[in-house]
Amino acid sequence: VPAAWMAALALLAAWTTAMVKPGGGLGGMFQNMVKLGSTASSAAVVQDRAPSWDTLTALLHDQSSADERSFRQQLHDGTLPHASALAKMRLFGKSEADASRITLYRDTAAWCPYCEKVWLLLEEKQVPYMVEKVNMNCYGDKPAWFWAMQPSGGIPVAKVDGKVIRESNDIMMAIEQAYPERPMLPREDSAKAVAVRPLLTLERQLFSSWFRWLTSGMNDGAQRHNFLALMDEVDAALAAQGGPFFLGEDISLVDCMFAPFLERMAASLPYYKGLLVRTNSRWPHVQCWFSAMEVRGPRCQPLTSSTLFINHGLRVCCLPQER
Missing domain, CATH: 3.40.30.10 (Glutaredoxin)
Structure with missing residues:
Protein backbone atom coordinates (compact mmCIF):
# COMPACT_ATOMS: atom_id res chain seq x y z
CA VAL A 1 0.00 0.00 0.00
CA PRO A 2 1.49 3.43 -0.91
CA ALA A 3 2.70 5.53 2.02
CA ALA A 4 0.11 8.22 1.24
CA TRP A 5 -2.72 5.72 1.68
CA MET A 6 -1.26 4.48 4.96
CA ALA A 7 -0.97 8.05 6.16
CA ALA A 8 -4.60 8.73 5.30
CA LEU A 9 -5.76 5.58 7.09
CA ALA A 10 -3.67 6.42 10.14
CA LEU A 11 -5.11 9.92 10.30
CA LEU A 12 -8.62 8.50 10.03
CA ALA A 13 -7.84 6.16 12.92
CA ALA A 14 -6.54 9.11 14.93
CA TRP A 15 -9.73 11.07 14.31
CA THR A 16 -11.89 8.12 15.37
CA THR A 17 -9.85 7.54 18.54
CA ALA A 18 -9.99 11.20 19.51
CA MET A 19 -13.73 11.48 19.00
CA VAL A 20 -14.61 8.42 21.10
CA LYS A 21 -12.07 9.03 23.89
CA PRO A 22 -13.77 10.54 26.97
CA GLY A 23 -12.79 14.14 27.29
CA GLY A 24 -10.72 13.91 24.17
CA GLY A 25 -12.54 16.60 22.21
CA LEU A 26 -10.94 18.40 19.31
CA GLY A 27 -7.72 19.07 21.21
CA GLY A 28 -7.25 15.37 21.90
CA MET A 29 -8.11 14.56 18.33
CA PHE A 30 -5.40 16.86 16.94
CA GLN A 31 -2.83 15.57 19.46
CA ASN A 32 -3.52 11.97 18.43
CA MET A 33 -3.41 12.91 14.75
CA VAL A 34 0.00 14.48 15.18
CA LYS A 35 1.31 11.47 17.12
CA LEU A 36 0.00 8.89 14.66
CA GLY A 37 0.83 11.01 11.63
CA SER A 38 4.50 10.88 12.53
CA THR A 39 4.49 7.09 12.16
CA ALA A 40 1.92 6.83 9.35
CA SER A 41 4.46 5.68 6.82
CA SER A 42 5.24 2.53 8.78
CA ALA A 43 4.55 -0.59 6.70
CA ALA A 44 3.14 -2.30 9.80
CA VAL A 45 0.08 0.00 9.92
CA VAL A 46 -1.89 -1.69 7.11
CA GLN A 47 -1.50 -4.98 5.28
CA ASP A 48 -2.36 -5.06 1.60
CA ARG A 49 -5.08 -7.67 1.11
CA ALA A 50 -6.53 -6.18 -2.07
CA PRO A 51 -6.98 -8.66 -4.95
CA SER A 52 -4.64 -8.32 -7.93
CA TRP A 53 -5.77 -6.86 -11.23
CA ASP A 54 -5.61 -10.34 -12.76
CA THR A 55 -7.95 -11.62 -10.06
CA LEU A 56 -10.34 -8.72 -10.57
CA THR A 57 -10.30 -9.27 -14.34
CA ALA A 58 -11.14 -12.95 -13.87
CA LEU A 59 -13.96 -12.08 -11.46
CA LEU A 60 -15.39 -9.57 -13.94
CA HIS A 61 -15.32 -12.17 -16.70
CA ASP A 62 -16.94 -14.85 -14.54
CA GLN A 63 -19.72 -12.57 -13.32
CA SER A 64 -20.50 -10.93 -16.67
CA SER A 65 -23.37 -12.03 -18.85
CA ALA A 66 -22.78 -13.31 -22.36
CA ASP A 67 -24.06 -9.99 -23.74
CA GLU A 68 -21.67 -8.02 -21.56
CA ARG A 69 -18.70 -10.13 -22.63
CA SER A 70 -19.77 -9.82 -26.26
CA PHE A 71 -20.06 -6.04 -25.91
CA ARG A 72 -16.52 -5.71 -24.59
CA GLN A 73 -15.14 -7.92 -27.33
CA GLN A 74 -17.02 -6.07 -30.08
CA LEU A 75 -15.95 -2.75 -28.58
CA HIS A 76 -12.32 -3.87 -28.71
CA ASP A 77 -12.67 -5.22 -32.25
CA GLY A 78 -14.49 -2.16 -33.60
CA THR A 79 -17.51 -4.25 -34.60
CA LEU A 80 -20.30 -2.94 -32.36
CA TYR A 179 -15.88 8.78 -49.24
CA PRO A 180 -18.47 9.47 -51.98
CA GLU A 181 -20.01 5.97 -51.78
CA ARG A 182 -22.69 7.09 -49.31
CA PRO A 183 -23.30 10.73 -50.27
CA MET A 184 -24.67 12.98 -47.56
CA LEU A 185 -25.02 16.01 -49.83
CA PRO A 186 -27.14 16.27 -53.01
CA ARG A 187 -25.49 16.45 -56.42
CA GLU A 188 -24.48 19.98 -57.34
CA ASP A 189 -26.82 19.95 -60.35
CA SER A 190 -29.86 18.90 -58.28
CA ALA A 191 -32.65 21.18 -57.06
CA LYS A 192 -31.94 20.31 -53.42
CA ALA A 193 -28.33 21.50 -53.70
CA VAL A 194 -29.53 25.10 -53.87
CA ALA A 195 -31.00 24.79 -50.36
CA VAL A 196 -27.80 23.61 -48.66
CA ARG A 197 -25.97 26.91 -48.16
CA PRO A 198 -29.02 28.88 -46.91
CA LEU A 199 -29.77 26.06 -44.45
CA LEU A 200 -26.23 26.04 -43.10
CA THR A 201 -26.38 29.82 -42.72
CA LEU A 202 -29.67 29.45 -40.84
CA GLU A 203 -28.09 26.87 -38.53
CA ARG A 204 -25.34 29.33 -37.53
CA GLN A 205 -27.87 32.14 -37.04
CA LEU A 206 -29.97 29.91 -34.81
CA PHE A 207 -26.93 28.81 -32.80
CA SER A 208 -25.79 32.40 -32.26
CA SER A 209 -29.25 33.52 -31.16
CA TRP A 210 -29.60 30.60 -28.72
CA PHE A 211 -26.15 31.01 -27.24
CA ARG A 212 -26.45 34.79 -26.77
CA TRP A 213 -29.81 34.38 -25.08
CA LEU A 214 -28.60 31.52 -22.90
CA THR A 215 -25.43 33.19 -21.68
CA SER A 216 -26.62 36.76 -21.25
CA GLY A 217 -29.09 38.35 -18.86
CA MET A 218 -29.44 41.45 -21.05
CA ASN A 219 -32.50 42.19 -23.23
CA ASP A 220 -34.13 38.88 -22.41
CA GLY A 221 -37.40 39.75 -24.13
CA ALA A 222 -35.75 40.84 -27.38
CA GLN A 223 -33.45 37.83 -27.41
CA ARG A 224 -36.39 35.48 -26.84
CA HIS A 225 -38.27 37.11 -29.71
CA ASN A 226 -35.27 36.73 -32.02
CA PHE A 227 -34.84 33.06 -31.14
CA LEU A 228 -38.54 32.33 -31.67
CA ALA A 229 -38.44 34.01 -35.09
CA LEU A 230 -35.44 31.91 -36.17
CA MET A 231 -37.10 28.72 -34.95
CA ASP A 232 -40.10 29.69 -37.09
CA GLU A 233 -37.71 29.87 -40.05
CA VAL A 234 -36.29 26.44 -39.20
CA ASP A 235 -39.77 24.94 -39.06
CA ALA A 236 -40.66 26.55 -42.39
CA ALA A 237 -37.44 25.26 -43.97
CA LEU A 238 -38.26 21.71 -42.90
CA ALA A 239 -41.78 22.08 -44.31
CA ALA A 240 -40.48 23.45 -47.63
CA GLN A 241 -38.44 20.30 -48.32
CA GLY A 242 -41.28 17.96 -47.36
CA GLY A 243 -39.48 16.59 -44.29
CA PRO A 244 -38.90 14.91 -42.07
CA PHE A 245 -35.25 15.90 -42.62
CA PHE A 246 -33.83 19.21 -43.82
CA LEU A 247 -33.38 18.04 -47.41
CA GLY A 248 -36.43 15.80 -47.55
CA GLU A 249 -36.96 12.15 -46.75
CA ASP A 250 -33.29 11.20 -46.28
CA ILE A 251 -30.85 12.34 -43.63
CA SER A 252 -28.05 14.54 -44.91
CA LEU A 253 -24.96 16.43 -43.82
CA VAL A 254 -27.27 19.37 -43.04
CA ASP A 255 -29.04 17.29 -40.38
CA CYS A 256 -25.67 16.33 -38.90
CA MET A 257 -24.86 20.06 -38.63
CA PHE A 258 -28.14 20.94 -36.92
CA ALA A 259 -28.44 17.89 -34.65
CA PRO A 260 -25.99 18.63 -31.79
CA PHE A 261 -27.28 22.17 -31.35
CA LEU A 262 -31.01 21.51 -31.66
CA GLU A 263 -30.43 18.73 -29.13
CA ARG A 264 -28.81 21.19 -26.73
CA MET A 265 -31.48 23.81 -27.31
CA ALA A 266 -34.20 21.28 -26.52
CA ALA A 267 -32.39 20.33 -23.30
CA SER A 268 -31.30 23.75 -22.06
CA LEU A 269 -34.12 26.15 -22.86
CA PRO A 270 -36.85 24.50 -20.74
CA TYR A 271 -34.39 24.45 -17.82
CA TYR A 272 -32.86 27.91 -18.13
CA LYS A 273 -35.52 29.92 -20.01
CA GLY A 274 -38.81 28.06 -19.55
CA LEU A 275 -39.26 27.45 -23.30
CA LEU A 276 -40.14 24.03 -24.72
CA VAL A 277 -38.51 23.23 -28.06
CA ARG A 278 -38.83 19.49 -28.57
CA THR A 279 -42.59 19.34 -27.95
CA ASN A 280 -43.68 22.86 -28.87
CA SER A 281 -46.82 22.80 -31.06
CA ARG A 282 -45.65 26.05 -32.66
CA TRP A 283 -43.03 24.03 -34.56
CA PRO A 284 -44.68 20.79 -35.77
CA HIS A 285 -42.03 20.09 -38.42
CA VAL A 286 -39.28 20.42 -35.81
CA GLN A 287 -41.17 17.85 -33.74
CA CYS A 288 -41.23 15.51 -36.74
CA TRP A 289 -37.51 16.08 -37.29
CA PHE A 290 -36.68 15.09 -33.70
CA SER A 291 -38.82 11.97 -34.04
CA ALA A 292 -37.16 11.02 -37.33
CA MET A 293 -33.70 11.46 -35.83
CA GLU A 294 -34.63 9.37 -32.80
CA VAL A 295 -35.82 6.43 -34.91
CA ARG A 296 -32.64 6.29 -36.96
CA GLY A 297 -32.11 3.10 -35.02
CA PRO A 298 -29.45 1.99 -32.58
CA ARG A 299 -26.63 2.92 -34.94
CA CYS A 300 -26.60 6.62 -34.02
CA GLN A 301 -28.91 7.02 -31.04
CA PRO A 302 -26.11 6.44 -28.47
CA LEU A 303 -24.44 9.63 -29.75
CA THR A 304 -27.10 11.78 -28.09
CA SER A 305 -26.60 13.15 -24.59
CA SER A 306 -28.95 13.21 -21.62
CA THR A 307 -30.66 16.46 -20.64
CA LEU A 308 -28.87 16.48 -17.28
CA PHE A 309 -25.49 15.88 -18.95
CA ILE A 310 -26.08 18.71 -21.45
CA ASN A 311 -27.20 21.23 -18.85
CA HIS A 312 -24.36 20.38 -16.48
CA GLY A 313 -21.89 20.67 -19.35
CA LEU A 314 -23.29 24.06 -20.35
CA ARG A 315 -23.04 25.29 -16.76
CA VAL A 316 -19.43 24.14 -16.42
CA CYS A 317 -18.13 25.08 -19.85
CA CYS A 318 -20.23 27.97 -21.13
CA LEU A 319 -22.45 29.79 -18.67
CA PRO A 320 -21.30 32.65 -16.42
CA GLN A 321 -20.42 31.29 -13.00
CA GLU A 322 -22.36 32.51 -9.97
CA ARG A 323 -20.22 34.48 -7.56
Missing part, protein backbone atom coordinates in the same frame (compact mmCIF):
# COMPACT_ATOMS: atom_id res chain seq x y z
CA PRO A 81 -23.62 -2.66 -34.27
CA HIS A 82 -24.12 0.86 -32.90
CA ALA A 83 -22.13 3.92 -31.95
CA SER A 84 -20.50 4.08 -28.52
CA ALA A 85 -18.62 6.82 -26.70
CA LEU A 86 -16.26 4.08 -25.48
CA ALA A 87 -15.22 2.95 -28.97
CA LYS A 88 -11.65 3.59 -30.08
CA MET A 89 -12.20 1.99 -33.49
CA ARG A 90 -15.15 1.50 -35.85
CA LEU A 91 -14.80 -0.84 -38.84
CA PHE A 92 -18.24 -1.30 -40.46
CA GLY A 93 -17.07 -4.57 -41.98
CA LYS A 94 -13.76 -3.14 -43.23
CA SER A 95 -10.20 -3.67 -42.01
CA GLU A 96 -8.08 -1.84 -39.45
CA ALA A 97 -6.01 -0.56 -42.37
CA ASP A 98 -9.15 1.06 -43.77
CA ALA A 99 -9.94 2.61 -40.38
CA SER A 100 -6.42 4.03 -40.10
CA ARG A 101 -7.20 6.46 -42.94
CA ILE A 102 -9.18 8.61 -40.49
CA THR A 103 -8.38 9.41 -36.87
CA LEU A 104 -10.89 11.61 -35.05
CA TYR A 105 -9.52 13.49 -32.04
CA ARG A 106 -12.56 14.22 -29.89
CA ASP A 107 -13.43 15.05 -26.30
CA THR A 108 -13.04 12.43 -23.60
CA ALA A 109 -16.52 12.98 -22.15
CA ALA A 110 -18.29 12.82 -25.54
CA TRP A 111 -20.04 16.13 -24.85
CA CYS A 112 -18.57 18.53 -27.45
CA PRO A 113 -21.23 19.36 -30.09
CA TYR A 114 -18.63 20.05 -32.78
CA CYS A 115 -17.14 16.61 -32.25
CA GLU A 116 -20.63 15.11 -32.25
CA LYS A 117 -21.54 16.37 -35.71
CA VAL A 118 -18.38 14.87 -37.21
CA TRP A 119 -19.03 11.66 -35.29
CA LEU A 120 -22.62 11.53 -36.55
CA LEU A 121 -21.48 11.98 -40.16
CA LEU A 122 -18.95 9.14 -39.84
CA GLU A 123 -21.57 6.84 -38.37
CA GLU A 124 -24.22 7.68 -40.97
CA LYS A 125 -21.78 7.21 -43.84
CA GLN A 126 -20.37 4.09 -42.12
CA VAL A 127 -16.83 5.24 -42.75
CA PRO A 128 -14.27 3.20 -40.77
CA TYR A 129 -12.24 5.33 -38.39
CA MET A 130 -10.06 5.47 -35.29
CA VAL A 131 -10.62 7.63 -32.19
CA GLU A 132 -8.20 9.44 -29.90
CA LYS A 133 -9.69 11.21 -26.88
CA VAL A 134 -8.52 14.51 -25.41
CA ASN A 135 -10.00 16.66 -22.65
CA MET A 136 -11.95 19.84 -23.17
CA ASN A 137 -10.31 22.83 -21.50
CA CYS A 138 -13.12 23.09 -18.95
CA TYR A 139 -12.45 19.69 -17.38
CA GLY A 140 -8.82 18.78 -17.94
CA ASP A 141 -5.45 19.34 -19.54
CA LYS A 142 -4.51 18.39 -23.07
CA PRO A 143 -1.32 16.42 -23.77
CA ALA A 144 1.69 18.14 -25.31
CA TRP A 145 1.42 16.10 -28.52
CA PHE A 146 -2.08 17.49 -29.10
CA TRP A 147 -0.96 21.11 -28.59
CA ALA A 148 1.78 20.47 -31.15
CA MET A 149 -0.83 19.28 -33.65
CA GLN A 150 -3.49 21.90 -32.77
CA PRO A 151 -1.92 25.12 -31.39
CA SER A 152 -5.34 26.58 -30.50
CA GLY A 153 -6.25 23.49 -28.45
CA GLY A 154 -9.66 23.35 -30.15
CA ILE A 155 -11.48 20.13 -30.90
CA PRO A 156 -12.32 18.23 -32.97
CA VAL A 157 -9.24 17.60 -35.06
CA ALA A 158 -8.95 14.85 -37.65
CA LYS A 159 -6.28 13.23 -39.72
CA VAL A 160 -7.73 12.25 -43.08
CA ASP A 161 -5.30 10.30 -45.26
CA GLY A 162 -2.42 11.85 -43.32
CA LYS A 163 -3.65 15.45 -43.54
CA VAL A 164 -4.42 17.27 -40.28
CA ILE A 165 -7.72 19.18 -40.43
CA ARG A 166 -8.56 21.50 -37.54
CA GLU A 167 -12.13 22.74 -38.10
CA SER A 168 -15.25 20.58 -37.77
CA ASN A 169 -16.93 21.79 -40.98
CA ASP A 170 -13.71 21.29 -42.95
CA ILE A 171 -13.40 17.77 -41.51
CA MET A 172 -16.94 16.93 -42.59
CA MET A 173 -16.39 18.21 -46.12
CA ALA A 174 -13.12 16.30 -46.40
CA ILE A 175 -14.84 13.08 -45.30
CA GLU A 176 -17.67 13.65 -47.77
CA GLN A 177 -15.19 14.12 -50.61
CA ALA A 178 -12.96 11.20 -49.62
Whole structure:
Protein backbone atom coordinates (compact mmCIF):
# COMPACT_ATOMS: atom_id res chain seq x y z
CA VAL A 1 0.00 0.00 0.00
CA PRO A 2 1.49 3.43 -0.91
CA ALA A 3 2.70 5.53 2.02
CA ALA A 4 0.11 8.22 1.24
CA TRP A 5 -2.72 5.72 1.68
CA MET A 6 -1.26 4.48 4.96
CA ALA A 7 -0.97 8.05 6.16
CA ALA A 8 -4.60 8.73 5.30
CA LEU A 9 -5.76 5.58 7.09
CA ALA A 10 -3.67 6.42 10.14
CA LEU A 11 -5.11 9.92 10.30
CA LEU A 12 -8.62 8.50 10.03
CA ALA A 13 -7.84 6.16 12.92
CA ALA A 14 -6.54 9.11 14.93
CA TRP A 15 -9.73 11.07 14.31
CA THR A 16 -11.89 8.12 15.37
CA THR A 17 -9.85 7.54 18.54
CA ALA A 18 -9.99 11.20 19.51
CA MET A 19 -13.73 11.48 19.00
CA VAL A 20 -14.61 8.42 21.10
CA LYS A 21 -12.07 9.03 23.89
CA PRO A 22 -13.77 10.54 26.97
CA GLY A 23 -12.79 14.14 27.29
CA GLY A 24 -10.72 13.91 24.17
CA GLY A 25 -12.54 16.60 22.21
CA LEU A 26 -10.94 18.40 19.31
CA GLY A 27 -7.72 19.07 21.21
CA GLY A 28 -7.25 15.37 21.90
CA MET A 29 -8.11 14.56 18.33
CA PHE A 30 -5.40 16.86 16.94
CA GLN A 31 -2.83 15.57 19.46
CA ASN A 32 -3.52 11.97 18.43
CA MET A 33 -3.41 12.91 14.75
CA VAL A 34 0.00 14.48 15.18
CA LYS A 35 1.31 11.47 17.12
CA LEU A 36 0.00 8.89 14.66
CA GLY A 37 0.83 11.01 11.63
CA SER A 38 4.50 10.88 12.53
CA THR A 39 4.49 7.09 12.16
CA ALA A 40 1.92 6.83 9.35
CA SER A 41 4.46 5.68 6.82
CA SER A 42 5.24 2.53 8.78
CA ALA A 43 4.55 -0.59 6.70
CA ALA A 44 3.14 -2.30 9.80
CA VAL A 45 0.08 0.00 9.92
CA VAL A 46 -1.89 -1.69 7.11
CA GLN A 47 -1.50 -4.98 5.28
CA ASP A 48 -2.36 -5.06 1.60
CA ARG A 49 -5.08 -7.67 1.11
CA ALA A 50 -6.53 -6.18 -2.07
CA PRO A 51 -6.98 -8.66 -4.95
CA SER A 52 -4.64 -8.32 -7.93
CA TRP A 53 -5.77 -6.86 -11.23
CA ASP A 54 -5.61 -10.34 -12.76
CA THR A 55 -7.95 -11.62 -10.06
CA LEU A 56 -10.34 -8.72 -10.57
CA THR A 57 -10.30 -9.27 -14.34
CA ALA A 58 -11.14 -12.95 -13.87
CA LEU A 59 -13.96 -12.08 -11.46
CA LEU A 60 -15.39 -9.57 -13.94
CA HIS A 61 -15.32 -12.17 -16.70
CA ASP A 62 -16.94 -14.85 -14.54
CA GLN A 63 -19.72 -12.57 -13.32
CA SER A 64 -20.50 -10.93 -16.67
CA SER A 65 -23.37 -12.03 -18.85
CA ALA A 66 -22.78 -13.31 -22.36
CA ASP A 67 -24.06 -9.99 -23.74
CA GLU A 68 -21.67 -8.02 -21.56
CA ARG A 69 -18.70 -10.13 -22.63
CA SER A 70 -19.77 -9.82 -26.26
CA PHE A 71 -20.06 -6.04 -25.91
CA ARG A 72 -16.52 -5.71 -24.59
CA GLN A 73 -15.14 -7.92 -27.33
CA GLN A 74 -17.02 -6.07 -30.08
CA LEU A 75 -15.95 -2.75 -28.58
CA HIS A 76 -12.32 -3.87 -28.71
CA ASP A 77 -12.67 -5.22 -32.25
CA GLY A 78 -14.49 -2.16 -33.60
CA THR A 79 -17.51 -4.25 -34.60
CA LEU A 80 -20.30 -2.94 -32.36
CA PRO A 81 -23.62 -2.66 -34.27
CA HIS A 82 -24.12 0.86 -32.90
CA ALA A 83 -22.13 3.92 -31.95
CA SER A 84 -20.50 4.08 -28.52
CA ALA A 85 -18.62 6.82 -26.70
CA LEU A 86 -16.26 4.08 -25.48
CA ALA A 87 -15.22 2.95 -28.97
CA LYS A 88 -11.65 3.59 -30.08
CA MET A 89 -12.20 1.99 -33.49
CA ARG A 90 -15.15 1.50 -35.85
CA LEU A 91 -14.80 -0.84 -38.84
CA PHE A 92 -18.24 -1.30 -40.46
CA GLY A 93 -17.07 -4.57 -41.98
CA LYS A 94 -13.76 -3.14 -43.23
CA SER A 95 -10.20 -3.67 -42.01
CA GLU A 96 -8.08 -1.84 -39.45
CA ALA A 97 -6.01 -0.56 -42.37
CA ASP A 98 -9.15 1.06 -43.77
CA ALA A 99 -9.94 2.61 -40.38
CA SER A 100 -6.42 4.03 -40.10
CA ARG A 101 -7.20 6.46 -42.94
CA ILE A 102 -9.18 8.61 -40.49
CA THR A 103 -8.38 9.41 -36.87
CA LEU A 104 -10.89 11.61 -35.05
CA TYR A 105 -9.52 13.49 -32.04
CA ARG A 106 -12.56 14.22 -29.89
CA ASP A 107 -13.43 15.05 -26.30
CA THR A 108 -13.04 12.43 -23.60
CA ALA A 109 -16.52 12.98 -22.15
CA ALA A 110 -18.29 12.82 -25.54
CA TRP A 111 -20.04 16.13 -24.85
CA CYS A 112 -18.57 18.53 -27.45
CA PRO A 113 -21.23 19.36 -30.09
CA TYR A 114 -18.63 20.05 -32.78
CA CYS A 115 -17.14 16.61 -32.25
CA GLU A 116 -20.63 15.11 -32.25
CA LYS A 117 -21.54 16.37 -35.71
CA VAL A 118 -18.38 14.87 -37.21
CA TRP A 119 -19.03 11.66 -35.29
CA LEU A 120 -22.62 11.53 -36.55
CA LEU A 121 -21.48 11.98 -40.16
CA LEU A 122 -18.95 9.14 -39.84
CA GLU A 123 -21.57 6.84 -38.37
CA GLU A 124 -24.22 7.68 -40.97
CA LYS A 125 -21.78 7.21 -43.84
CA GLN A 126 -20.37 4.09 -42.12
CA VAL A 127 -16.83 5.24 -42.75
CA PRO A 128 -14.27 3.20 -40.77
CA TYR A 129 -12.24 5.33 -38.39
CA MET A 130 -10.06 5.47 -35.29
CA VAL A 131 -10.62 7.63 -32.19
CA GLU A 132 -8.20 9.44 -29.90
CA LYS A 133 -9.69 11.21 -26.88
CA VAL A 134 -8.52 14.51 -25.41
CA ASN A 135 -10.00 16.66 -22.65
CA MET A 136 -11.95 19.84 -23.17
CA ASN A 137 -10.31 22.83 -21.50
CA CYS A 138 -13.12 23.09 -18.95
CA TYR A 139 -12.45 19.69 -17.38
CA GLY A 140 -8.82 18.78 -17.94
CA ASP A 141 -5.45 19.34 -19.54
CA LYS A 142 -4.51 18.39 -23.07
CA PRO A 143 -1.32 16.42 -23.77
CA ALA A 144 1.69 18.14 -25.31
CA TRP A 145 1.42 16.10 -28.52
CA PHE A 146 -2.08 17.49 -29.10
CA TRP A 147 -0.96 21.11 -28.59
CA ALA A 148 1.78 20.47 -31.15
CA MET A 149 -0.83 19.28 -33.65
CA GLN A 150 -3.49 21.90 -32.77
CA PRO A 151 -1.92 25.12 -31.39
CA SER A 152 -5.34 26.58 -30.50
CA GLY A 153 -6.25 23.49 -28.45
CA GLY A 154 -9.66 23.35 -30.15
CA ILE A 155 -11.48 20.13 -30.90
CA PRO A 156 -12.32 18.23 -32.97
CA VAL A 157 -9.24 17.60 -35.06
CA ALA A 158 -8.95 14.85 -37.65
CA LYS A 159 -6.28 13.23 -39.72
CA VAL A 160 -7.73 12.25 -43.08
CA ASP A 161 -5.30 10.30 -45.26
CA GLY A 162 -2.42 11.85 -43.32
CA LYS A 163 -3.65 15.45 -43.54
CA VAL A 164 -4.42 17.27 -40.28
CA ILE A 165 -7.72 19.18 -40.43
CA ARG A 166 -8.56 21.50 -37.54
CA GLU A 167 -12.13 22.74 -38.10
CA SER A 168 -15.25 20.58 -37.77
CA ASN A 169 -16.93 21.79 -40.98
CA ASP A 170 -13.71 21.29 -42.95
CA ILE A 171 -13.40 17.77 -41.51
CA MET A 172 -16.94 16.93 -42.59
CA MET A 173 -16.39 18.21 -46.12
CA ALA A 174 -13.12 16.30 -46.40
CA ILE A 175 -14.84 13.08 -45.30
CA GLU A 176 -17.67 13.65 -47.77
CA GLN A 177 -15.19 14.12 -50.61
CA ALA A 178 -12.96 11.20 -49.62
CA TYR A 179 -15.88 8.78 -49.24
CA PRO A 180 -18.47 9.47 -51.98
CA GLU A 181 -20.01 5.97 -51.78
CA ARG A 182 -22.69 7.09 -49.31
CA PRO A 183 -23.30 10.73 -50.27
CA MET A 184 -24.67 12.98 -47.56
CA LEU A 185 -25.02 16.01 -49.83
CA PRO A 186 -27.14 16.27 -53.01
CA ARG A 187 -25.49 16.45 -56.42
CA GLU A 188 -24.48 19.98 -57.34
CA ASP A 189 -26.82 19.95 -60.35
CA SER A 190 -29.86 18.90 -58.28
CA ALA A 191 -32.65 21.18 -57.06
CA LYS A 192 -31.94 20.31 -53.42
CA ALA A 193 -28.33 21.50 -53.70
CA VAL A 194 -29.53 25.10 -53.87
CA ALA A 195 -31.00 24.79 -50.36
CA VAL A 196 -27.80 23.61 -48.66
CA ARG A 197 -25.97 26.91 -48.16
CA PRO A 198 -29.02 28.88 -46.91
CA LEU A 199 -29.77 26.06 -44.45
CA LEU A 200 -26.23 26.04 -43.10
CA THR A 201 -26.38 29.82 -42.72
CA LEU A 202 -29.67 29.45 -40.84
CA GLU A 203 -28.09 26.87 -38.53
CA ARG A 204 -25.34 29.33 -37.53
CA GLN A 205 -27.87 32.14 -37.04
CA LEU A 206 -29.97 29.91 -34.81
CA PHE A 207 -26.93 28.81 -32.80
CA SER A 208 -25.79 32.40 -32.26
CA SER A 209 -29.25 33.52 -31.16
CA TRP A 210 -29.60 30.60 -28.72
CA PHE A 211 -26.15 31.01 -27.24
CA ARG A 212 -26.45 34.79 -26.77
CA TRP A 213 -29.81 34.38 -25.08
CA LEU A 214 -28.60 31.52 -22.90
CA THR A 215 -25.43 33.19 -21.68
CA SER A 216 -26.62 36.76 -21.25
CA GLY A 217 -29.09 38.35 -18.86
CA MET A 218 -29.44 41.45 -21.05
CA ASN A 219 -32.50 42.19 -23.23
CA ASP A 220 -34.13 38.88 -22.41
CA GLY A 221 -37.40 39.75 -24.13
CA ALA A 222 -35.75 40.84 -27.38
CA GLN A 223 -33.45 37.83 -27.41
CA ARG A 224 -36.39 35.48 -26.84
CA HIS A 225 -38.27 37.11 -29.71
CA ASN A 226 -35.27 36.73 -32.02
CA PHE A 227 -34.84 33.06 -31.14
CA LEU A 228 -38.54 32.33 -31.67
CA ALA A 229 -38.44 34.01 -35.09
CA LEU A 230 -35.44 31.91 -36.17
CA MET A 231 -37.10 28.72 -34.95
CA ASP A 232 -40.10 29.69 -37.09
CA GLU A 233 -37.71 29.87 -40.05
CA VAL A 234 -36.29 26.44 -39.20
CA ASP A 235 -39.77 24.94 -39.06
CA ALA A 236 -40.66 26.55 -42.39
CA ALA A 237 -37.44 25.26 -43.97
CA LEU A 238 -38.26 21.71 -42.90
CA ALA A 239 -41.78 22.08 -44.31
CA ALA A 240 -40.48 23.45 -47.63
CA GLN A 241 -38.44 20.30 -48.32
CA GLY A 242 -41.28 17.96 -47.36
CA GLY A 243 -39.48 16.59 -44.29
CA PRO A 244 -38.90 14.91 -42.07
CA PHE A 245 -35.25 15.90 -42.62
CA PHE A 246 -33.83 19.21 -43.82
CA LEU A 247 -33.38 18.04 -47.41
CA GLY A 248 -36.43 15.80 -47.55
CA GLU A 249 -36.96 12.15 -46.75
CA ASP A 250 -33.29 11.20 -46.28
CA ILE A 251 -30.85 12.34 -43.63
CA SER A 252 -28.05 14.54 -44.91
CA LEU A 253 -24.96 16.43 -43.82
CA VAL A 254 -27.27 19.37 -43.04
CA ASP A 255 -29.04 17.29 -40.38
CA CYS A 256 -25.67 16.33 -38.90
CA MET A 257 -24.86 20.06 -38.63
CA PHE A 258 -28.14 20.94 -36.92
CA ALA A 259 -28.44 17.89 -34.65
CA PRO A 260 -25.99 18.63 -31.79
CA PHE A 261 -27.28 22.17 -31.35
CA LEU A 262 -31.01 21.51 -31.66
CA GLU A 263 -30.43 18.73 -29.13
CA ARG A 264 -28.81 21.19 -26.73
CA MET A 265 -31.48 23.81 -27.31
CA ALA A 266 -34.20 21.28 -26.52
CA ALA A 267 -32.39 20.33 -23.30
CA SER A 268 -31.30 23.75 -22.06
CA LEU A 269 -34.12 26.15 -22.86
CA PRO A 270 -36.85 24.50 -20.74
CA TYR A 271 -34.39 24.45 -17.82
CA TYR A 272 -32.86 27.91 -18.13
CA LYS A 273 -35.52 29.92 -20.01
CA GLY A 274 -38.81 28.06 -19.55
CA LEU A 275 -39.26 27.45 -23.30
CA LEU A 276 -40.14 24.03 -24.72
CA VAL A 277 -38.51 23.23 -28.06
CA ARG A 278 -38.83 19.49 -28.57
CA THR A 279 -42.59 19.34 -27.95
CA ASN A 280 -43.68 22.86 -28.87
CA SER A 281 -46.82 22.80 -31.06
CA ARG A 282 -45.65 26.05 -32.66
CA TRP A 283 -43.03 24.03 -34.56
CA PRO A 284 -44.68 20.79 -35.77
CA HIS A 285 -42.03 20.09 -38.42
CA VAL A 286 -39.28 20.42 -35.81
CA GLN A 287 -41.17 17.85 -33.74
CA CYS A 288 -41.23 15.51 -36.74
CA TRP A 289 -37.51 16.08 -37.29
CA PHE A 290 -36.68 15.09 -33.70
CA SER A 291 -38.82 11.97 -34.04
CA ALA A 292 -37.16 11.02 -37.33
CA MET A 293 -33.70 11.46 -35.83
CA GLU A 294 -34.63 9.37 -32.80
CA VAL A 295 -35.82 6.43 -34.91
CA ARG A 296 -32.64 6.29 -36.96
CA GLY A 297 -32.11 3.10 -35.02
CA PRO A 298 -29.45 1.99 -32.58
CA ARG A 299 -26.63 2.92 -34.94
CA CYS A 300 -26.60 6.62 -34.02
CA GLN A 301 -28.91 7.02 -31.04
CA PRO A 302 -26.11 6.44 -28.47
CA LEU A 303 -24.44 9.63 -29.75
CA THR A 304 -27.10 11.78 -28.09
CA SER A 305 -26.60 13.15 -24.59
CA SER A 306 -28.95 13.21 -21.62
CA THR A 307 -30.66 16.46 -20.64
CA LEU A 308 -28.87 16.48 -17.28
CA PHE A 309 -25.49 15.88 -18.95
CA ILE A 310 -26.08 18.71 -21.45
CA ASN A 311 -27.20 21.23 -18.85
CA HIS A 312 -24.36 20.38 -16.48
CA GLY A 313 -21.89 20.67 -19.35
CA LEU A 314 -23.29 24.06 -20.35
CA ARG A 315 -23.04 25.29 -16.76
CA VAL A 316 -19.43 24.14 -16.42
CA CYS A 317 -18.13 25.08 -19.85
CA CYS A 318 -20.23 27.97 -21.13
CA LEU A 319 -22.45 29.79 -18.67
CA PRO A 320 -21.30 32.65 -16.42
CA GLN A 321 -20.42 31.29 -13.00
CA GLU A 322 -22.36 32.51 -9.97
CA ARG A 323 -20.22 34.48 -7.56
